[in-house]
Amino acid sequence: MNRNYILLTVLMLVLAVGTLFLTTDDEPKQIAPEELLQEIIQPTRYVTTDQVAKMIIQGDPSLLMVDVRSADEYNEYALPGSVNIPLEELLNEGNMGYFGVPGVKVVFISNDDIRADQTWVLTKRLGVDGTYVMKGGLNCWMQTIIEPSQPDADAPSVDHALYAFRKGAQIYFTGAESATTDDGNVEVQVRRREKTNVAAGGC
Amino acid sequence: MHIHERNPWRTLIAVSVFVVILVIGFLTMPKPLIEYEKSMDESIEALLNGEDYFYPWELEDVIANKPDSIVLFDIRDNFVFGQGHIPGAENLSASTLADPDNLERLTALRDMGVTIVLYGENELQANGPWMFFRQVGFNNIKLLLGGYEYYKANEDDLYSTIDDDAYFSGFPRFNYAEMAAPKDGSDLNADQDNKPVQVRRREKTNVAAGGC
Numbered sequence A: 001m002n003r004n005y006i007l008l009t010v011l012m013l014v015l016a017v018g019t020l021f022l023t024t025d026d027e028p029k030q031i032a033p034e035e036l037l038q039e040i041i042q043p044t045r046y047v048t049t050d051q052v053a054k055m056i057i058q059g060d061p062s063l064l065m066v067d068v069r070s071a072d073e074y075n076e077y078a079l080p081g082s083v084n085i086p087l088e089e090l091l092n093e094g095n096m097g098y099f100g101v102p103g104v105k106v107v108f109i110s111n112d113d114i115r116a117d118q119t120w121v122l123t124k125r126l127g128v129d130g131t132y133v134m135k136g137g138l139n140c141w142m143q144t145i146i147e148p149s150q151p152d153a154d155a156p157s158v159d160h161a162l163y164a165f166r167k168g169a170q171i172y173f174t175g176a177e178s179a180t181t182d183d184g185n186v187e188v189q190v191r192r193r194e195k196t197n198v199a200a201g202g203c
Numbered sequence B: 001m002h003i004h005e006r007n008p009w010r011t012l013i014a015v016s017v018f019v020v021i022l023v024i025g026f027l028t029m030p031k032p033l034i035e036y037e038k039s040m041d042e043s044i045e046a047l048l049n050g051e052d053y054f055y056p057w058e059l060e061d062v063i064a065n066k067p068d069s070i071v072l073f074d075i076r077d078n079f080v081f082g083q084g085h086i087p088g089a090e091n092l093s094a095s096t097l098a099d100p101d102n103l104e105r106l107t108a109l110r111d112m113g114v115t116i117v118l119y120g121e122n123e124l125q126a127n128g129p130w131m132f133f134r135q136v137g138f139n140n141i142k143l144l145l146g147g148y149e150y151y152k153a154n155e156d157d158l159y160s161t162i163d164d165d166a167y168f169s170g171f172p173r174f175n176y177a178e179m180a181a182p183k184d185g186s187d188l189n190a191d192q193d194n195k196p197v198q199v200r201r202r203e204k205t206n207v208a209a210g211g212c
Helices: A003-020 A033-040 A049-058 A071-076 A114-125 A137-146 A157-174 B008-027 B040-048 B056-065 B078-083 B100-112 B123-135 B147-153 B190-194
Strands: A063-067 A105-109 A131-134 B070-074 B115-119 B141-144
Touching: A003 B008, A033 A114, A033 B123, A049 A063, A049 A137, A049 A157, A105 A114, A114 A131, A114 B040, A114 B123, A131 A137, A137 A157, B040 B123, B056 B147, B100 B115, B115 B123, B115 B147, B123 B141, B123 B147
Parallel strands: A063 A105, A105 A131, B070 B115, B115 B141
Antiparallel strands: none
């Protein structure tokens, strides 16, 4: 046989064997950094505590709340129906299965919204859609749903409507007695808080 | 006779040139401008171990002395920046962060060893871009706690904020269990309240068991 053919065959065999030694990355599939940055600067991922409360009260089946705090904090108090996935366990096989289910809205919850936002960025890097962050976190939840502050008498009517909704949510979540008022705007309990914008919307 | 047998060296040269061109092509493939330097696990660990923060009281020194080793970047958009910003800060609005010019500038600053401080309206706004930059390898970027709104509220006396903790985030400010306890006296039934309504995990579809 011609010597060149033998050489070529040997060369091809060497290359073929070389591909056996190619190592694959253990890294999970991720989106490109530029794409991630574009997603980060969109503010569409934030949902308010009022929206989450409404979904819980209505029993919306598409809502899945993920509490990203530690297990101790979760056991002490957590929103009804929320699942605990601490940040260090985020990449576990079983936990990743919660994300990416079509039609399910995953809402990340933490004490404030920073940790939840960081978890959102990490899951977004893995290409997960349908994830949201509850703005203000549980601190805001306490200030708006558990103990809503009454707007001033001269506040616009949307504020009063929001306050009425929040009082209803408070009763739902804590079983508080509904305050009976003769007149809608009589200031029965004036509890002034430092942040006056809590009554008018978020935290 | 076969053509390759008539002039064997020509074949060998042609094949060698082909292989060399392939190798050169792979070596000179353009690298993407930015890529992840930290893996997912490393990113999570970096977040858990304590991140790089820049405290509001440190701003007093930066504003007064304008050291070369610290640069402030405002990631809000240009209009809001014009209305008011921290003295000495430059505008690098979030939508232009991935532009090649800005990336070059940031890389140059990193190579010079300059610390970059990012801030937005509040800590939340700058959190995303800050996390992003740390993941693509800029380890010299810090996040201003409290954001611009905290600075504005305390700009007259930044040193006194050393004792304040209003700008810290991530810890509960209330006793949740106590505050949310049922007001009618019944105990908060932990099992009842914390059971997930629907636990739905994504199942790997088995194509062989059904069809496409």
